[in-house]
Amino acid sequence: MEELLADVVGVLVTVVEACGAAVILIGAVWAFVRFVWVGVRRGGSHAFVPVRLTLGRFLALGLEFQLASDVLRTAVAPSFRELGQLAAVAAIRTALNYFLSREIAEERRQVAEETGAPAPDPASAEHRGRGV
Template identity: 65%
Template sequence: MDDLLGEQWLSAAVDLLVRVVEAAGALIIFVGAMVAFVRFVINGVRHRRTESFVPVRLGLGRFLALGLEFQLASDILRTAIAPTLREIAELAAVAAIRTALNFFLSREIKEERAELARRQGGAPDPADPGAAVSAEPSR
């Protein structure tokens, strides 16, 4: 009886954690979409040039990648307690799809960042403090 209550408590606790992590991932994606939308509107009104939207896409891409990582974490948590073979197979499929999405999204972000730096003569994107690209050769 104690084992059953312990399993039920653990299952309920993990279910709560799954919901919290899923909500965090959804919130990250939502906030990223709202930030990108506001930046899109501002850039559209001020600049009206296609290349002014590249930093907006890069920012949204970073939010999407982070949100997908949280969603994958929730899927892993969901199968943490006595998973069936079907649940493991579903997790593997979902993980593969999300990993592929994240890979291609990261690659596109990297390519866009390089293109943006090339257009700006090697200057880093001011909206991205983590993308400091040095224009000087390393010594």
């Protein structure tokens, strides 16, 4: 039974990793197309901020999928070595996601100041990086 569970989890890990890679790839392609489109139409460094924000959201989501695949990988009878590797990878990916979310929130705040729109609510889940 444990062998069957390990096989199923192995397939799930592959699927979740592929989903994460697909999210990042789609985000990169979308951002590149927008980058070219915005650069041709408007130019200027401020025109690229929304493109960076969107790419950042795709990267953050892709990192979440990759972390989920790592958690799944260690779900079936993990060794202490695998748990240690998971802890290290989770810490690195969580730190990357945290700083990426902070940068996205800061860019949103700057865009809101420049456009006169209301700034994001610091208490909102989106501002804390959960809805990025």
